[in-house]
Amino acid sequence: MFTVRKFNQISDIIGKHLDQRHYEISEDAQSYEGILVRSADLLSAEFPPELVAIARAGAGYNNIPVDRCTEQGIAVFNTPGANANAVKELVLCGLLLAGRRIIDANRWLESLHEEHAEGIEKLVEKGKKQFVGPELMGKTLGVVGLGAIGVMVANAAVQGLGMKVLGYDPYLSVDAAWHLSSEVGRVKSLEEIYTSCDYITLHLPLNDQTRGMIGETAIQSMKPGTVLLNIARGGLVSEKALIAALESGQLRHYVTDFPDEGILGVKGVIATPHLGASTPESEENCAEMAARQLRAFIEDGNIVNSVNLPRCEMPRMGGYRISVINRNIKNMVGQITAALAESGCNIEHMVNSSRGEWAYTMLDLTTAPDQACIDRISAIDGVVRVRTLF
């Protein structure tokens, strides 16, 4: 029996993969092997020694202390693409809201309704000229980050809205490149996005490299009246520079899913309360993918879509499986296999993968290793976690 601690409301579909006979899903357990989380902040959380994996039901994982997890031998997973369509739709909505001044017009209508009991139709026709707003067709959209969401937004804007689209992503994956429409122009610098786009939308992770990337210099190099959309993470944009730019008209609108007390009420801000992934479809997709990955790792040691460990899968073909997380330094596999030989264990199957500074090995053994054998492997310099999976 395993315990999984849930840190947010997560779709009940997780029960399909983490069934009651083998898993207890708890909101307050103190000892647990797995975590399921959405946006809860775990950055300063203390983890129990039994914890082996955290699955983030979503794309961004800046709420998880990934480096600390790796040092403690905890695998971190996310669910790339599982909520991309929901976010794409919110971005398209943001483009339309900002382009056509729909929010201001709606507010005005509500005030008319409060002030006038009748004659609204005449007032509507007279007052509508204040809300003339440009069409999107023919305008240029810059997409920063061409991952699961960025590609969908870029394709929808170029193919469905008739916009010109420029995309920037220095780390574009082969998979994303395959899915990107050939009508989307790829640029090599952010400056090209800033200087040539009417609308700019951000779809990249928040990390030490990207925090505050949209600051005064970036905003000042944009076209006057640019609309900036940020459904990715609030920290990508410097609030001080943003507010000054909205006040001066350098930015016409800031469409964001990450409002706070600093920007709410500022003219030109169109905000939603972190609704990007809040559709039944994406909540289910994310929960299902997160639960499936958690189970594959807890029970079989298999790793798919981890953000800190290499992809590594080996089908179960019998035997006694152990898994090892270690630093990616020389002679680790040699030392692990030597420790097994010393304990009289025969290896039937083995797989080893590395990713940057870390490596992962799974070994299926003919006989169950005893505790002395596990201790011997754990004692190898660079090994941070050894698990028995039988």
Ligand SMILES: NC(=O)c1ccc[n+]([C@@H]2O[C@H](COP(=O)([O-])OP(=O)(O)OC[C@H]3O[C@@H](n4cnc5c(N)ncnc54)[C@H](O)[C@@H]3O)[C@@H](O)[C@H]2O)c1
């Ligand atoms: N508002 C929401 O509810 C919501 C929902 C999903 C995702 N998000 C946010 O959107 C982000 C993107 O999600 P995704 O599913 O497309 O992720 P993804 O991993 O598929 O794509 C991210 C892309 O950003 C690119 N990138 C990384 N650093 C970059 C840089 N410095 N400049 C340009 N591109 C860079 C990567 O190469 C990758 O292609 C997430 O990290 C998350 O923060 C928000």
Ligand SMILES: O=C(O)CC[C@@H](O)C(=O)O
């Ligand atoms: O869980 C959510 O509602 C938001 C998820 C979103 O921020 C993400 O990064 O995928």
